[in-house]
Amino acid sequence: MISVYPGGERPFVHLSFISMLIPTLLLPLVGLIVCLFISICFHFKESTYTHCQVANALPSISAAISLTPQRYIWRGCVGLHSAPRFLFSFMYFSLYQRRLQGALLRLLGLMVLLCSLMENSGLLLLTYVASTENYELHKKGFIVFVLTSALYMLLTVGLCYIIQRKYVSLTGHELKSYRWKLRLFLFNISCCLAAAYFFRRHNQHCEPQVPVVLIYVMCPVYSLFALFEYLVVLSNMAFHSTSCWDFTNTHLLVATPPEAKQY
DSSP states (O other): OEEEEOOTTOOEEEEEHHHHHHHHHHHHHHHHHHHHHHHHHHSHHHHTOOTTOOOOSSOOHHHHTTSTTHHHHHHHHHHHHHHHHHHHHHHHHHHHHHHOOSHHHHHHHHHHHHHHHHHHHHHHHHHHSOTTTOHHHHHHHHHHHHHHHHHHHHHHHHHHHHIIIIIOOOOHHHHHHHHHHHHHHHHHHHHHHHHHHHHHHHHHHOOSOEEETTTTEEEOHHHHHHHHHHHHHHHHHHHHHTHHHHTTTOEEEEEOOOOOOOO
């Protein structure tokens, strides 16, 4: 909820953290869904094409966001999404600095901040440099995003564990946040490894189809990579959404400083 108070000559905006978090999370989620929908329905052949020229069922995210108009939709969503994300990074850094004691633990808190900033920067790089424009630069942005995202999750889960064991007992919301962070981190890492496996297998062997364990159907290898790539991104979004429990009662105040009195 957003409230605007006139306050005479000093207006300010009162914005709850949840009011900021919801659109911040929905922007990339909706953008991704729209881009994939347009790619599958209208640009299926172009978005699923690979150097192996084997049939695929799903486009990769890089292919989906490199076409037009998808690239502009994705760039707009991520661009608007990134500003609050940078703010959230510093909010977590402030939280850790208040709760952690000792130079080493404070250094870990700083590393979490750096990983968060690099993750967001990597996302911006791979977003604004499409794979069809500069593949090498796009690939580097993707690698930075994936690696710093995984390291950020690992350090965050570790710091939450240290805070719980050594300093203060986590509240109900914070404990729930920690447990979901741990689950989503393990799920994200599993999906990352699966995506890397299928991507490497596709590039090395160009297999048209492989049997999928448990469901006993044949599926294109590159489509399996795309599926796990979706899960990596979605679990990353879900991990960041746990901040709603960490900052339940947090509000943002935007105010103008009082004017100097004239005598």
